[in-house]
Amino acid sequence: MNVDKATLSKILTGDEILEVPFYQRGYVWREDQWSRLLEDMEYLTISGRSYFIGSIILKQRPTSIGQLHKRTIIDGQQRLTTLSLFFKVLALKHKTMGKFDRRFRLEDEELAIKHSYRDSDAFRRALDTVTAEELEGSDNITKCFNYFIRNLDPEKLDFDEILKNLLFVAINLDYEEDEQQIFDTINSLGVKLTTAELLKNHFFKDNDIESYKFYWEEVFEKDKESVQYWEQEITTGRLKRTIADLFFYAFLQIKVQDRALAIDTKDKLLYAKVERLFESYKHFTKRIETKKFLGEMKHYAILFRSTFDPGSVNQPIEADNSISRINNVIFGLDSSVLIPYVLFVAGKTKDDSQALSRILKAVETYMVRRIIVRANTKQYNNFFTESLILNDIHTAEGFRDFLQTRGDKLLYMPNDEQLLDGFNNSHLTNGYARGILYLLESEMRDYRRHSNNLLALKKYSLEHLMPKKWENKWGEVADQEAKDYRNHKLLTLGNLALITQTLNTTINDSDWQTKLDGRGNHKGLRAYASGLETSDYLSCKTWDETAIQDRALALYDHAVLTWKL
Numbered sequence: 001m002n003v004d005k006a007t008l009s010k011i012l013t014g015d016e017i018l019e020v021p022f023y024q025r026g027y028v029w030r031e032d033q034w035s036r037l038l039e040d041m042e043y044l045t046i047s048g049r050s051y052f053i054g055s056i057i058l059k060q061r062p063t064s065i066g067q068l069h070k071r072t073i074i075d076g077q078q079r080l081t082t083l084s085l086f087f088k089v090l091a092l093k094h095k096t097m098g099k100f101d102r103r104f105r106l107e108d109e110e111l112a113i114k115h116s117y118r119d120s121d122a123f124r125r126a127l128d129t130v131t132a133e134e135l136e137g138s139d140n141i142t143k144c145f146n147y148f149i150r151n152l153d154p155e156k157l158d159f160d161e162i163l164k165n166l167l168f169v170a171i172n173l174d175y176e177e178d179e180q181q182i183f184d185t186i187n188s189l190g191v192k193l194t195t196a197e198l199l200k201n202h203f204f205k206d207n208d209i210e211s212y213k214f215y216w217e218e219v220f221e222k223d224k225e226s227v228q229y230w231e232q233e234i235t236t237g238r239l240k241r242t243i244a245d246l247f248f249y250a251f252l253q254i255k256v257q258d259r260a261l262a263i264d265t266k267d268k269l270l271y272a273k274v275e276r277l278f279e280s281y282k283h284f285t286k287r288i289e290t291k292k293f294l295g296e297m298k299h300y301a302i303l304f305r306s307t308f309d310p311g312s313v314n315q316p317i318e319a320d321n322s323i324s325r326i327n328n329v330i331f332g333l334d335s336s337v338l339i340p341y342v343l344f345v346a347g348k349t350k351d352d353s354q355a356l357s358r359i360l361k362a363v364e365t366y367m368v369r370r371i372i373v374r375a376n377t378k379q380y381n382n383f384f385t386e387s388l389i390l391n392d393i394h395t396a397e398g399f400r401d402f403l404q405t406r407g408d409k410l411l412y413m414p415n416d417e418q419l420l421d422g423f424n425n426s427h428l429t430n431g432y433a434r435g436i437l438y439l440l441e442s443e444m445r446d447y448r449r450h451s452n453n454l455l456a457l458k459k460y461s462l463e464h465l466m467p468k469k470w471e472n473k474w475g476e477v478a479d480q481e482a483k484d485y486r487n488h489k490l491l492t493l494g495n496l497a498l499i500t501q502t503l504n505t506t507i508n509d510s511d512w513q514t515k516l517d518g519r520g521n522h523k524g525l526r527a528y529a530s531g532l533e534t535s536d537y538l539s540c541k542t543w544d545e546t547a548i549q550d551r552a553l554a555l556y557d558h559a560v561l562t563w564k565l
Contacts, residue, residue, distance in 0.1 A: 016069035494552030
């Protein structure tokens with residue numbers, strides 16, 4: 001067995017075939033992975049840094065004299081397949097097919113990678129095409145090729161730079177070695193150190209116990225409760241991350257925006273990579289005084305713990321508590337992108353609770369309005385981790401003025417007219433819809449001083465008042481246009497409601513009166529929604545598209561009071 005660092009050029013030598021064995025699963029990567037790879041290749045082009053993309057295990061095949069050498073791809077076919085499609089589209093768009101063929105084909109024009117029977121035809125068709133146009137097909141390889149056709153910007157990518165700096169750990173096996181044993185061993189080695197463990201080892205040595213106790217143990221390992229807090233995991237986008245990781249990332253983003261440090265753009269791109277967090281810390285801390293940095297880190301860690309609580313979604317929002325509300329936005333509406341900025345403003349307003357409350361309300365208003373109108377989220381990371389912090393925007397007034405000054409078509413604050421259209425027409429995910437209605441419910445209770453207890457966000461279910469399966473129990477409609485309109489309206493906010501317990505399926509799809517009152521032992525909406533401010537629909541004798549529209553308008557009227565511009 002030979003283990004070495006290798007570029008793609010060293011793996012695809014031009015004089016041997018790499019075969020995907022028939023027993024391997026087919027190509028399964030999807031848009032999440034394609035998107036991440038594309039972002040990483042853009043980063044690699046800009047930064048010019050070496051980029052490790054993972055390991056690959058190849059096994060030598062026995063061959064006769066005069067035959068082409070062959071190696072079997074034991075592990076790494078997903079990456080190699082995706083990279084082949086990526087470079088193919090890049091070459092098509094750059095009109096430099098010669099570069100692609102020299103690396104991904106042999107002298108006899110055969111492909112250097114031979115796919116298994118599952119994907120062979122689709123893979124060959126994609127790599128043989130001569131135009132930068134989408135292909136027809138529903139298989140994953142064709143979908144991947146078409147994704148790059150639609151999303152790859154050749155101006156942001158350098159073929160040679162990527163080829164030079166893309167690195168693998170290449171594990172080459174002789175033909176007599178047991179690849180399954182090695183493969184299983186590699187995958188089972190695996191206790192991956194956390195960022196916190198790596199940083200602790202990086203900052204503190206055996207002869208510096210006092211510093212370790214003061215700067216680290218008092219915050220991260222003080223007691224069992226502290227350890228549990230920092231080690232709890234939440235899902236953020238594609239990844240599961242510990243709260244400690246979220247903190248270390250947020251703190252680093254605040255530090256790199258310090259104008260006094262004059263961090264250049266390439267380094268900021270490096271420091272923004274979540275999966276390279278420890279490497280970013282090692283690189284960044286070369287330029288600063290360690291003890292001062294550790295002091296700031298301790299200060300922000302204490303502030304972080306007093307500000308952020310993933311368990312907030314399991315507790316009722318406290319009346320007039322902006323921190324409780326923003327936690328529900330972050331952890332209930334999957335908006336962890338806000339964490340660096342919220343930590344920044346918490347640090348800036350730590351002695352002025354009213355100022356903190358105002359800026360958090362402004363951020364909530366911005367996020368909720370944009371969720372309701374389904375605004376583009378693509379620039380959020382740059383906006384919340386760089387622009388706002390770099391420009392020291394930490395007041396509600398400053399936040400509002402900054403948005404108005406930018407006049408950004410992507411990062412705009414939706415106005416009331418757009419918000420109304422969102423209530424009437426947006427189809428939100430169930431998680432978003434439940435969160436929006438919950439935040440609205442809690443605010444309505446606050447200004448009406450409701451006597452009933454509000455439950456936690458996670459205690460409520462979301463119910464479609466007119467069910468998706470309406471055709472059996474809700475009567476016919478005039479024509480296809482009316483049917484399409486009904487199917488559209490029943491997915492909008494006016495038809496969605498919070499209830500304290502999921503309805504039985506026999507009640508869920510029943511007619512309106514049965515949904516309200518229940519039947520037999522199965523309770524209806526009156527039992528599970530009574531007492532909620534957003535349950536005004538309980539008094540309706542009929543429920544149709546007009547009623548949905550009327551309720552959307554009523555919810556909107558409360559929303560413009562809750563999330564004022």
